[in-house]
Amino acid sequence: MVMIPKRPFRPPAVTAREKLLDAAVLLVRAQGFAATSVDQLCGEAGVTKGAFFHHFPSKEALGVAAAQYWSASTGAFFAEAPYHARPDPVDRVLGYIDLRLALIGGQVESFSCVAGTMVQEAFRSSAAIRMACEASIMGNAAALEDDLACAIHQCGVTGTNAMSLARHVQAVIQGAFVLAKTQPEENSANLAREQLAHLRRYFTLLFHRDGEETAP
Amino acid sequence: MVMIPKRPFRPPAVTAREKLLDAAVLLVRAQGFAATSVDQLCGEAGVTKGAFFHHFPSKEALGVAAAQYWSASTGAFFAEAPYHARPDPVDRVLGYIDLRLALIGGQVESFSCVAGTMVQEAFRSSAAIRMACEASIMGNAAALEDDLACAIHQCGVTGTNAMSLARHVQAVIQGAFVLAKTQPEENSANLAREQLAHLRRYFTLLFHRDGEETAP
DNA sequence: ATCAATATACCAACCGGTTGGTATGGTGCA
DNA sequence: TGCACCATACCAACCGGTTGGTATATTGAT
Numbered sequence: 001m002v003m004i005p006k007r008p009f010r011p012p013a014v015t016a017r018e019k020l021l022d023a024a025v026l027l028v029r030a031q032g033f034a035a036t037s038v039d040q041l042c043g044e045a046g047v048t049k050g051a052f053f054h055h056f057p058s059k060e061a062l063g064v065a066a067a068q069y070w071s072a073s074t075g076a077f078f079a080e081a082p083y084h085a086r087p088d089p090v091d092r093v094l095g096y097i098d099l100r101l102a103l104i105g106g107q108v109e110s111f112s113c114v115a116g117t118m119v120q121e122a123f124r125s126s127a128a129i130r131m132a133c134e135a136s137i138m139g140n141a142a143a144l145e146d147d148l149a150c151a152i153h154q155c156g157v158t159g160t161n162a163m164s165l166a167r168h169v170q171a172v173i174q175g176a177f178v179l180a181k182t183q184p185e186e187n188s189a190n191l192a193r194e195q196l197a198h199l200r201r202y203f204t205l206l207f208h209r210d211g212e213e214t215a216p
Numbered sequence: 217m218v219m220i221p222k223r224p225f226r227p228p229a230v231t232a233r234e235k236l237l238d239a240a241v242l243l244v245r246a247q248g249f250a251a252t253s254v255d256q257l258c259g260e261a262g263v264t265k266g267a268f269f270h271h272f273p274s275k276e277a278l279g280v281a282a283a284q285y286w287s288a289s290t291g292a293f294f295a296e297a298p299y300h301a302r303p304d305p306v307d308r309v310l311g312y313i314d315l316r317l318a319l320i321g322g323q324v325e326s327f328s329c330v331a332g333t334m335v336q337e338a339f340r341s342s343a344a345i346r347m348a349c350e351a352s353i354m355g356n357a358a359a360l361e362d363d364l365a366c367a368i369h370q371c372g373v374t375g376t377n378a379m380s381l382a383r384h385v386q387a388v389i390q391g392a393f394v395l396a397k398t399q400p401e402e403n404s405a406n407l408a409r410e411q412l413a414h415l416r417r418y419f420t421l422l423f424h425r426d427g428e429e430t431a432p
Numbered sequence: 433a434t435c436a437a438t439a440t441a442c443c444a445a446c447c448g449g450t451t452g453g454t455a456t457g458g459t460g461c462a
Numbered sequence: 463t464g465c466a467c468c469a470t471a472c473c474a475a476c477c478g479g480t481t482g483g484t485a486t487a488t489t490g491a492t
Contacts, residue, residue: 016442032337034250038478049479050443059478108339116394120336121248123324123397134398159417167395167407168414175391178332179383181339182350191383198384198418201375205421232468254452265453267468275452 017055019045024066029109033063033118033129060126063118067132070114071139078143089150090207094200096144100173101196108188112177113137137174141166155207165206172199233271235261240282245325249279249334249345276342279334283348286330287355294359305366306423310416312360316389317412324404328393329353353390357382371423381422388415 023044027036038059042049056062083095104111119133141163149162176195180188203209239260243252254275258268272278299311320327335349357379365378392411396404419425 030340032248032250034248035337035341037476039476048443050445050481050483051441053479054441054443115398117336119397120333120394121251124246125251130398137395137398160414164410164414168411171391171395171411171414172388173391174394175387175389178336178390178394179353179387181335182331182346182353194380195384195387198376198380198387202414202418202421205418253450255450264469266456266470269453270467 016045016047016051019047020052020055020062021066021069024062025070025114026109028063028066028114028117029112033121060128063122063126063129064132067115067118067129067136071132071136074136075139075143078140089147089154090203090209092147093144093151093203093207094209096147097169097196097200097203101193101200104176104192104196105189107185108177108180108192111189111192112180113174116174116177137170138167141170144169151207157206169199172196232261232263232267235263236268236271236278237282237285240278241286241330242325244279244282244330244333245328249337276344279338279342279345280348283331283334283345283352287348287352290352291355291359294356305363305370306419306425308363309360309367309419309423310425312363313385313412313416313419317409317416320392320408320412321405323401324393324396324408327405327408328396329390332390332393353386354383357386360385367423373422385415388412 020041023041024036027040027044038049038052041062042052052062056065078096078099081096081099083092083099086092086095115133115136119130119137122129122133144166145162148165151157152160152162152165172195176192179195180192183191236257239257240252243256243260254265254268257278258265268278272281294312294315297312297315299308299315302308302311331349331352335346335353338345338349360382361378364381367373368376368378368381388411392408395411396408399407
């Protein structure tokens with residue numbers, strides 16, 4: 001069992017700006033970006049509207065900042081994770097998947113992705129938000145690329161490459177969150193974990209690690 | 217190359233109700249549910265607000281109806297598809313994936329999923345919409361279950377089951393759409409196809425069809 | 433060391449426009 | 463004559479954003 005802190009990866013917020021970004025992460029995960037009003041964000045953050053528009057020129061700008069904030073938080077968390085120390089690159093890749101598996105639990109809004117949620121609504125209406133979400137998700141993928149490249153080389157995998165596989169990891173994670181959101185609360189985590197387990201199996205087959213599969 | 221009609225799988229709308237449902241599919245795909253206003257829906261459908269609230273008691277009810285409409289349209293389309301006639305169950309499963317691959321092209325909003333988009337925003341705020349989207353996505357999964365069960369039996373696959381694999385197909389598809397939305401228009405289709413190609417490879421490995429992989 | 437000048441952080445009240453939704457009236461077909 | 467279908471006119475609540483203003487911290491010249 002892994003700790004899933006309510007405000008993950010960070011000390012408590014102090015400035016109004018940080019409180020607003022925390023509120024954005026919370027509310028966007030639960031309701032999406034469009035359905036979250038500026039008043040609601042201020043209420044959740046315990047801050048007035050004046051403070052909001054002092055720190056952000058528009059609601060859209062907050063969306064961009066929230067994606068970057070999210071990216072920095074999660075990026076730091078995964079950079080510190082202990083699986084990086086494993087000697088075998090395949091073990092490191094599977095270690096990443098296992099860590100993501102361990103992070104899934106409780107309500108959907110506690111493990112889902114802010115960038116993935118936001119880009120679904122804003123990809124056409126706001127290029128700035130779309131690009132910030134792209135940077136977040138692709139940044140997450142890039143953090144896996146080196147290990148995947150080593151694993152591909154070591155196992156002699158052909159017909160694909162590290163970047164493509166890294167993106168697929170993110171795709172399965174995002175898809176897992178979408179499926180989880182279709183479920184009543186008590187099933188959502190299990191359904192999400194099931195997807196990561198299939199991804200794990202794909203990788204054990206690809207990297208010839210048969211026999212150590214976990215059954216989805 | 218496969219026909220991707222602007223209004224997929226259906227003859228042109230005639231009644232106000234159907235025109236509104238078409239407008240809902242179009243606008244929800246492009247902007248999401250919350251960001252789409254009733255006025256906008258009426259404008260796109262060429263119908264007045266009176267007609268809207270004659271056919272639907274609320275915007276939420278339209279969301280539910282749109283998910284069901286979407287489900288019925290796509291369900292009918294895949295039920296008619298020719299891959300069902302293939303004798304080998306693994307071929308039928310791969311045929312489904314290839315069909316989905318062929319459907320991906322052009323702008324994201326022309327191949328993305330209404331149910332997947334809507335559930336991301338509404339899963340917490342509207343149980344009715346959440347359940348309608350669940351029915352749509354899981355109905356799509358169920359259409360694959362029989363073929364997957366045959367394939368699993370035929371190839372002696374252990375450690376998973378048809379339902380779980382069918383859900384994973386949907387998860388990868390939904391994840392592919394999310395990733396596609398992070399991209400500028402010209403890359404989105406390719407990125408989505410890449411995910412389906414990985415899914416295809418997972419299945420060829422699982423069902424021992426190595427050698428016929430398409431490179432992602 | 434002092435104090436005016438300036439910048440930063442924040443607040444309460446307010447604005448015009450838009451929102452989902454309603455009340456009512458007309459019209460064509462059974 | 464009745465009722466499904468739709469159009470027009472309208473509403474209160476809420477939307478993102480602006481206003482004028484205050485409290486506090488920082489700076490720079492004396």
